[in-house]
Amino acid sequence: MNLLLVVTAAFLCACGTYLVLSRHLSRVIIGIGLLGHGVNVLLVLSGGDGGRPAFVGGDGGPVADPLPQALVLTAIVITFGVIAFLLALAYRSWRVTGNDEVEDDVEDRRIAREAHQGEPEAST
Amino acid sequence: MRYRRSVIFDATVTLVFDGALVLSAYLLFAGHNQPGGGFVGGLVAAGAIALHYVAGGGDQVRSLLGVQPWTLLSIGLALAVGTAVVPVLFGANPLDQEAYQVELLVLGKAKATTALVFDAGVYLVVVGLMLMILEGLGLASDEPLDDGEVER
C-alpha cells in the first residue's frame, strides 16, 4: 500500500466518473475504461507492493501476490468485452439517431410533466 | 468503401501474421508454466487478425479462416464447459484437482492436459469475440441495409 498509487487510482476513478456522467456515449465508454483501470490499480495494490513474478521455484525476494493478478486479468478481458459491446451500442445509436448522444426518455419526461400539471391522464 | 492498399504494408502484415499466430500458440501452450495462457494467446491471435483486417479489409479476414465467429465462440465455450463437466462424470467436483489425477491415469498423457483444454477454450472464445467484433462493426456496417433504414 502506498499513497502514490492510491491517489492515482482515485484520480482515474474520478476522471472516469466525470466522463460517465456525460451524454455522449463515446465519452461514457472512455469513462468506463478509465474506471476499469482505476479499479485494477486498486486490485493490484491490494496485493501489496509487488515483488518477484509469481512462479514456482526460483529465488530472490518476496513473491507478488498472484490472486489479485488473476482477478485483474479477468477484469481486463471483461472490460474489453464490455467496451466492445458499448461501442456496438454507440454504433447502433448513430444508425438510429445520427449521433451517439443519449437523449432523455420521452415517456419519462411526459409522466413528469403530467405529474406537475396535476391530473394524470390514462395512457391508452 | 475501398481503401487504397499498400503492397509493402500487405507484405509486412502477411509476415507478421504468421509470426503472431505462432507466438499466440506458444503463449497458449507455455502459459501454464511461463507467462502466457489462453487469454494472452487469444488476444495476440486476435491482434494478428485485426491487423489483417486493417491491411486487407473485411473480405480477406472473412475468407481467411473459413469459419463463422460463432462457431469459434461455441466450440471454445463447449471445450471449457466440457473440462468442467467431465470430472463430474468421474464422480469428482467440477474442475476438481483429483479429476486431473484421474484423467492422467486414464489418458496416460503429460501432466495438466485438461487445464490446457480449458485454456484452449478460453483462447478460442477470445479469438471468436474479436472476429465477431470485426464481423459486426467492421464488415456488416459496410453492407447495404434492406429494411428501409436510412444510412447516414
Next chain:
Amino acid sequence: MLFGLIALHAAAGLVVLVGARRLGRWGFVVGGTAPLAAALVALASAGAVLDGRSTTQRAGWVPQLGLTLDLRLDAFALLMVALVSGIGTLVFAYAWHYFAGSAYAGRAAGLLTLFAGSMLGVVLADNLLVLYGFWELTSITSYLLIGLHDDDRDARDGALHALLVTGLGGLAMLGGFVLLGHAAGTLQLSALLADPPSGGVVPVALVLVLLGAFTKSAQYPFHSWLPRAMVAPTPISAYLHSAAMVKAGVYLVARFAPAFADVGPWRPLVVGVGLVTMVAGGLRALRPFDLKQLLAFGTISQLGFLVVLFGLGRPEATAAACALLLAHALFKAALFMVVGIVDHAAHTRDLRRLPLLGAGWRATRAVALVSAASMAAIPPLAGFVAKEKAYAALVHGDATDRAILAVLVVGSMLTVAYSARFAAALWRPDLLVVPSEPRTTLDAGPRHGILAPALVLASATALLGLWPATWSRLVDGAANSLDPAAHAHLELWHGFNATLALSAITLAGGALIFALRRPVSALQARLAPRRSGVDAYDASVRGVLRGAGWVTSVVQSGSLPVYAGIILATAALAPLLAMVSGAWWPGWPDAIGRAGQIPAAGMLVAGATAATVATRRFAAALLLGVVGYGMALLFVVQGAPDLALTQFAVETLSVVVFLLVLRRLPDRFERESQPLLGRAARLAVSALVGVWVAVGAIAFSGARTAAPVSEEMVARSLPEGYGENVVNVILVDIRGLDTMGEITVLVAAGIGIAALARAGRPPRPRPERRSIREHREEVGA
C-alpha cells in the same frame, strides 16, 4: 374428504369456465354439484361433529417452513359450511332461472363455483397462511363476479373498488397472521387459539387481522364497496353479499374473539366499529330508492350487529351471534332473490317506478313478508329467536353492557324501520313515494320455478322460528366449538321478562320511525354528510395516482447522466457517511512503494487528464490507450508479466475497435443538449467518488486481519495444479469456474455486438473456405 370437496369445486369451476359458451346456464347444474356435495357431506358428518369430534386433514406442503395444508371441520365450520354450501346450492338453483337467456350465464356459473370452493377453504382452513390464500381467492373471484358485465363501466369500477379495499385489508391481515404465528410459534389456527400468545406484538397483530376482517365484512369506514358491488347480478349479490363472502370477516372475528377479546385494543375497537356500522348502516338503509341498495345497507348494519356480538368474546353473546348468523343468511338471501325476481319482471327495482304487484305475485310477496319480518325480529320467526338471545346476553350485564345494549336496540329499531320499508315496497309502494305517473300493475307472476329457492329459505325461516329445537343443537355445537363455555338453548317463548320488553320496545320504536318516515327522511337529507364513502375512496385512489406520478417524476427523470450520478454518488456517500463514526483510520501509508511506480503513475494521471478534457473523439480513444499502456508498465513494475502482456494486447485491440466505430461518428464532441446535470454537479460527484476510492483503499487495506489466501495457492500450484505459473493455475484451475463465467460473458457480448450491428441487414452467406495459400496468391504476396 375435505380436500376432495375443495378439489371438486376447483375442477367443476374450471370445467364450467372452459366450456362456458357451450354450457350456458347448464353450467349452474354442473357447478352446483360441488356445493351440493359439500352440503351433503356436512349433513352426513353433522352428527359426529356436533358431538365434538371434529374432522382434521393434513397434507405437508413445505414442512420445513411449518407450512401444512390443514383443513378442519368443527361445529362452527359446519355452521359456516351449511351457509356457504347449503345456501350456495339454493343460489345455484335460483341462478339457473335468473340467467336464462343471458350470455354471461356460463362464466357466472364457473366463477361462482370457484368462489364457493374458495369460501369453503376459508372456513375449513386450519392454517393461517392457507386461510389467507383462500381469503384472497374469494377477493379475486368476487372481483370477477362483481365485474361480470365487463362492458359496463360501473361494474368494472365497483369490482375494482371491492378488490382494492378487500385486497388491502387482506394484506394487512397477512401481516397480522405472520406476527401472530411468530409470537405463537405455530401457524396452525386451532393450536394458536387453544394457546393464544400474549404481549409484545400481539395487539398490533390483532389490529392488522381486524383490518382484514373489517374490510371484508364492510364495516365502517370501509363499507362503501358493498353498496357499489350491487351492480352485480342479483344471484351473485344474494350469495356473496349476504351469506358467504361478507361473512368471512365475521367468521374471523368469531374465531379470534374467545382467545383474544381481552387483549388491549380488541373490545373497544371491535365493539365500537360494529356499533357504528350497525347504526350508520341502518340509517343509510332508510334512504335509497333502489331496493338492492336498501338491502346492501341493511346487510352492512346486520354485519355490524354480528361483529359486536362475536367481538365481545363472551359465551352468551357468541351463542346468540351463531344463531343470528344463520337467521340473517336465511332471510337476507331470500330477500335478495325476491328483488331479483321483481327486477326481472318489472325491469326496475326503483321504488319510484315499481309497479303494483298483482294476483300472480302472492307467493313472492309472502316470501318477502316472512323474510322481512324475520329481519325485523317479529315473532315467531328465526330472526326473533336470535335477537332475543342477543338481548338476553347483555341485559344482565354491567353499565357498559347496558350502553352497548341500548345502541343495539336503537340499531334494531332502524332494522325494523327499513324492513317495513322493504315490505311496503312490495305491498303498498305508494306508502313510500307517490310517483308523478301512476303506477302500472303487474299481474303475471314470476317465471315458473324461480321462486322455489326463496320459498325454501322463507319456509326455513318460519320453521326455525316455530320449532327452535330444530337448530338449537347446531347453534349450541357451533358456539361450543368457539368457546367451550358457550351453550345455546334456543326457545321461542321465554316468558315475560326484560328481553321480551326490549323486543317490544324495538318493534314499537321501529314502527314509530317508519310512521314518521317523512320528517325522518327530511331530517336525514339535511344532516347527511356531503361526502360519501365512495367519494372518499375516489379521492384516495386519485391521491395515490397523483403521488405515484410525483414520485415517478422525481425518481424517473429519464436522463441517463442523472441516473448514473445518483447511483455513483450514493455508492460513494453511503459508506463514507457510515465511516464518519468509528475507528477505521489505519494511519498514513508509505508515500511510494517502488521507484518504477513513479513513471507509470505519471503516465496514468497524464493520460487520464488528457482523455477527460479531449474534445475530439479519436484523440480521447487514443489517450485511453495511453492510460492502458501506463497500466501495462505498472504491471511490469509490480511483478505481473501476465497482466502486462494481456493489457498490452487488449489496449492494441481496443484501439482497433474504437477505430471501427468512431470512423462513423463526428470528429468532435458537440455541445450537449439540455444538461440536466450541470458541470458543477458532475465535478462534485466525481470528486466524491475519488475521495471514496482513496479513503476506502486505505481503510480496507488497514482492516486486513487474515493472512492472504494466495500463499497457499502458491504452495499448491505445482503439486495439485501441475503448473508453475501460479496466476495461470488460479485462472484455469483454482478459480476455474470464475473463468468459465467470464468467457460466457464474452460470448454474450459477442452475440450482443452481432445483434446490434446486424440489425436491419440481411443474413450473410457462409464464408467461402479458402486456404491461406490461395489467399496469398490472390493478394500477390
